[in-house]
Amino acid sequence: MPRTVVPWEIERKLLVKTEDKTNPRYGYKPEERPAEDYIKYGVINLDKPAGPTSHEVAAWVKRILNIQRVGHGGTLEA
Numbered sequence: 707m708p709r710t711v712v713p714w715e716i717e718r719k720l721l722v723k724t725e726d727k728t729n730p731r732y733g734y735k736p737e738e739r740p741a742e743d744y745i746k747y748g749v750i751n752l753d754k755p756a757g758p759t760s761h762e763v764a765a766w767v768k769r770i771l772n773i774q775r776v777g778h779g780g781t782l783e784a
Contacts, residue, residue: 745771745773746773750767752767760778763778764776764777764778
């Protein structure tokens with residue numbers, strides 16, 4: 707009976723088919739993305755403390771980051 711290979715024993719290789727550069731008009735590599743783009747298009751993973759409501763925390767984020775639109779997804783209440 708053949709031996710089963712566990713996942714961490716499998717040799718893995720990265721296959722690169724081509725090297726290319728991204729035109730900054732169409733996006734950035736994550737490590738080169740400006741902080742302004744993270745704020746404008748990004749997601750903030752926030753662990754809301756007990757006490758304030760989700761709407762209060764969203765209002766604080768808007769005020770702190772000086773942005774117009776903020777929303778929350780999922781249930782933030784404990």
